[in-house]
Amino acid sequence: MTIREVIEVLSGQILVDNHELDNDVPMGGAADLMSDVLAFGTEGMVLMTGLTNPQTVRTAEMAGIEVVVFVRDKTPPPETIALARDLGITLIRTGYTMYEACGRLYNAGLPGRGLVKIENNSW
Amino acid sequence: MTTQEITKVQELIYTTRVETVMATNVVVVDPSMTMGEVKRLMQEKRISGAPVMRGDTMVGIVSMTDVLDVTEQGLLGDPVTRHMTREVKTILKDSSVLEAVSNLDRQGFARLPVVDQNGRLVGIVTTGTMIRALLREMDISFQKKEAEKLQSYRARHIFQDIVSDDTSVILRFVVAEKDFDNAGKAASAIKKSLQRLGVIPSIVRRVAVAVYEAEMNLVIHTDVGGVITVDVRSRRIKINAVDHGPGIEDVVKVLQPGYSTAPEWIRDMGFGAGMGLANIKRCADVMKLLSGPGSGTRLDIEFLLDNDGSGGRMDASKKT
Numbered sequence: 236m237t238i239r240e241v242i243e244v245l246s247g248q249i250l251v252d253n254h255e256l257d258n259d260v261p262m263g264g265a266a267d268l269m270s271d272v273l274a275f276g277t278e279g280m281v282l283m284t285g286l287t288n289p290q291t292v293r294t295a296e297m298a299g300i301e302v303v304v305f306v307r308d309k310t311p312p313p314e315t316i317a318l319a320r321d322l323g324i325t326l327i328r329t330g331y332t333m334y335e336a337c338g339r340l341y342n343a344g345l346p347g348r349g350l351v352k353i354e355n356n357s358w
Numbered sequence: 359m360t361t362q363e364i365t366k367v368q369e370l371i372y373t374t375r376v377e378t379v380m381a382t383n384v385v386v387v388d389p390s391m392t393m394g395e396v397k398r399l400m401q402e403k404r405i406s407g408a409p410v411m412r413g414d415t416m417v418g419i420v421s422m423t424d425v426l427d428v429t430e431q432g433l434l435g436d437p438v439t440r441h442m443t444r445e446v447k448t449i450l451k452d453s454s455v456l457e458a459v460s461n462l463d464r465q466g467f468a469r470l471p472v473v474d475q476n477g478r479l480v481g482i483v484t485t486g487t488m489i490r491a492l493l494r495e496m497d498i499s500f501q502k503k504e505a506e507k508l509q510s511y512r513a514r515h516i517f518q519d520i521v522s523d524d525t526s527v528i529l530r531f532v533v534a535e536k537d538f539d540n541a542g543k544a545a546s547a548i549k550k551s552l553q554r555l556g557v558i559p560s561i562v563r564r565v566a567v568a569v570y571e572a573e574m575n576l577v578i579h580t581d582v583g584g585v586i587t588v589d590v591r592s593r594r595i596k597i598n599a600v601d602h603g604p605g606i607e608d609v610v611k612v613l614q615p616g617y618s619t620a621p622e623w624i625r626d627m628g629f630g631a632g633m634g635l636a637n638i639k640r641c642a643d644v645m646k647l648l649s650g651p652g653s654g655t656r657l658d659i660e661f662l663l664d665n666d667g668s669g670g671r672m673d674a675s676k677k678t
């Protein structure tokens with residue numbers, strides 16, 4: 236799915252524009268816990284989150300995530316915007332809740348990463 | 359232009375396919391049109407030539423030069439088929455831009471219709487469309503990436519240029535407690551440095567995730583901050599995060615995913631899921647946690663760098 240399609244499906248709005256809208260994103264994921272992103276996030280995925288602090292962008296940087304969607308129309312503080320500009324990360328905002336944002340994208344064909352197992356740290 | 363950019367242009371000319379630089383909204387002329395009609399069409403669409411198409415078949419090509427000739431001769435009422443060029447030189451959409459460029463200038467054509475394997479018209483290239491497309495490829499973001507590549511090229515050579523029995527590059531970062539504005543800066547700097555040093559991306563990512571978790575632990579769980587030291591050698595990276603904070607009572611328990619003593623306000627910030635140390639353990643090839651109540655904490659992690667990129671273990675990013 237292209238970033239453009241992600242925005243369309245979510246009736247989203249670009250807050251920080253760092254990518255060609257025709258670029259492809261391979262999958263999606265959602266988390267409000269940054270360690271979850273670091274553990275289960277995969278390179279290149281679109282991250283849906285309700286957290287808007289600068290650490291969200293930092294976490295995306297470390298996990299190799301380049302597109303972040305803020306759900307429930309949350310507006311990030313200026314520090315978050317500035318950091319995303321700096322790090323080349325695209326920020327999008329959508330009026331949908333986390334549940335619905337994910338549902339709409341999944342429905343439109345954007346896959347997730349499948350089953351994960353966390354017993355004995357071997358996920 | 360620097361030498362680097364010139365090679366980049368050359369590379370683009372060799373590697374870019376005609377398909378990506380052609381104009382796709384081709385204005386075509388019907389064989390039933392007169393030269394006068396063609397003239398008006400060209401002026402209106404601001405083009406200097408057009409293929410003449412009978413249905414799906416290209417029967418010729420007409421250019422502004424042809425139009426000017428018949429204008430002088432007063433023959434604007436003639437059908438286009440009488441003045442068009444019938445032998446049309448075309449180019450396959452999979453050809454390189456290099457081939458298009460050499461056809462354009464060596465053979466004196468101003469434009470080349472682009473066709474697919476079945477000979478169907480799919481676009482047109484002129485010198486103008488190609489220059490515009492190449493310039494687009496050379497845009498700012500692209501140049502940024504190149505500059506980054508050049509820097510990393512220089513840094514990467516440190517292990518060959520500097521002669522010793524065992525060269526190592528050491529990076530030190532001081533991490534302040536509870537400073538959430540700067541939290542993550544060390545991990546970010548380490549990530550960039552390793553990229554420049556030419557460490558393969560899958561390992562850079564593992565190091566970045568592990569160091570970021572370690573850095574956040576210094577920020578969140580200590581009252582004095584700590585120091586992160588990264589020792590990069592040609593075959594491995596050793597990192598330690600040391601603090602003189604409260605220490606850990608049970609170093610086995612804290613490794614369990616989900617165990618956390620982080621307060622509520624830390625959780626509200628998205629941290630304190632209790633996955634940090636487990637995450638670090640998973641990313642690193644070797645991990646050691648030394649701590650006791652009141653005696654601070656020392657985390658040692660190590661990453662093995664193999665030239666074949668396997669890193670001596672399953673690549674974490676391939677497990678996805």
Ligand SMILES: Nc1ncnc2c1ncn2[C@@H]1O[C@H](COP(=O)(O)OP(=O)(O)O)[C@@H](O)[C@H]1O
Pocket residue numbers: 270571575576578579580601603604605606612613617618619620629630631632633634635636655
């Ligand atoms: N540097 C440290 N100093 C003291 N305690 C620590 C330190 N690092 C980790 N811990 C303890 O280990 C627990 C688990 O850490 P971690 O797995 O990173 O999860 P989290 O940081 O989300 O709590 C922490 O909640 C804390 O009690």
Ligand SMILES: [Mg+2]
Pocket residue numbers: 571574575630632633634635
């Ligand atoms: Mg932690």
